[in-house]
Amino acid sequence: MSFQSFDNSLESRPIRDIAYEQLKHAIITGQIPAGSRIVETIYADQLHISRTPLREALRRLERDGLVEYVLHRGVVVRAFTIEDIDEIFTIRNAMMMLILPSIIANVTDEKIKELRDILKQMDTEYERADADALAISNRLFHGTMEHISDKIRILRVIDSQEEYIKRFQATTIASVVRRSNAHQEHHEMVDLLEKRDLEGLKTLFHHHFEESKETCLNAVRTKKLIEIHDN
Amino acid sequence: MSFQSFDNSLESRPIRDIAYEQLKHAIITGQIPAGSRIVETIYADQLHISRTPLREALRRLERDGLVEYVLHRGVVVRAFTIEDIDEIFTIRNAMMMLILPSIIANVTDEKIKELRDILKQMDTEYERADADALAISNRLFHGTMEHISDKIRILRVIDSQEEYIKRFQATTIASVVRRSNAHQEHHEMVDLLEKRDLEGLKTLFHHHFEESKETCLNAVRTKKLIEIHDN
């Protein structure tokens, strides 16, 4: 009775989920540039699936805001503006401010240890200057911290914004200076959390997101990462 | 060439959209109680559509958080807890605080007039004690106000939370006392907006949401609106 669920977790995951993740990844990494039209038949062939699960995946992407539907024209990958980035980080920061009290209220010694373990891992990745690994660990660190709050709805909001941020995460972490500061800030976060210092954490997180946002904006402005393909 | 689009607006709206709205409405009003399983074939027959568009509608509801998917078991209408309501209003309030400066910055005389027109409509509905009409106008009023900010992402977050709130809106508006206070507060909002009084608006909105939340919580606690059907 109980081990059946383990089987499921691996092999009988619906195709739509896989399609969803693949497409999401392709959009986030820019493989499918903004403005591109996603023609169902073409992508269904490419992913070796039928249109049905593909369409269901597209509906989720639509709801995520990564693509846009046009009647009888299908989906188009959405373009991003400077204002978008600003809003995304604003929301992110506001949500963090909302859950910080709960994080402090719920945090346990085990959770602190868990965070420190992640940090230890990140230390080595930082020394190796392994940006890809850091990007993943970074998400893990923030995710672990946020989940302590147990505010599932707010976490859902954060998660939905996350999709957009990922798109630019590579650029943020690519900045050597920012990477160094952010790494240090992560350590400070756990220190402050251990001391249950709400105000300190508020200030630090605000600063942390503000810096990330600026790095993003700079990267975007200079490299013109945001492109609109008419097509 | 141009009038073709008018045809579309009415008849060629995808069935999935209609199915989505019908199901959403049924869930929000409690016609389909929390915990119910939504069997695709049954609902497809009932709505006189095929499973394909129905499934796409269900994916959107899933993303909205109104239903939950279980592998090979289909969707189940989600149950709501006191904590959910608290979080929802917390998010709502935080988002409003974020966009209020933009609302003040962007507001025009025409927009103020638009709001006053809605208020005038609401006055008559209030006198008639037409709760249903008030519920709709209430949404229109808040929506109009929020859209002045032009912060599309934050509006999207507000909108996604709205789905949950609607579920309890009926009970909020059912309270005679609350209805009276809320009605007065709506007038004050426009007055403060006309004066570009940011702090006043912040305080008023905070109060407004806090009161709505309490009314909701009371209604839920006493009437036990939140039911979990095992099934």
Added chain:
DNA sequence: CGGACCGAAATTGTATACAGGCATATAATA
């Protein structure tokens, strides 16, 4: 009497078929 195993019914997951709309190209007309 209870539990385990088997099979049928129910229901989801996926593929395919078909109908219809929209766009583009081509032809026709002024």
Added chain:
DNA sequence: TATTATATGCCTGTATACAATTTCGGTCCG
């Protein structure tokens, strides 16, 4: 040449058919 009519093809919208999986009832055996 410009502009409109028309036809064709691509692609989406929807329905249906088929496959896979779960659930549940029943029967058999301990």
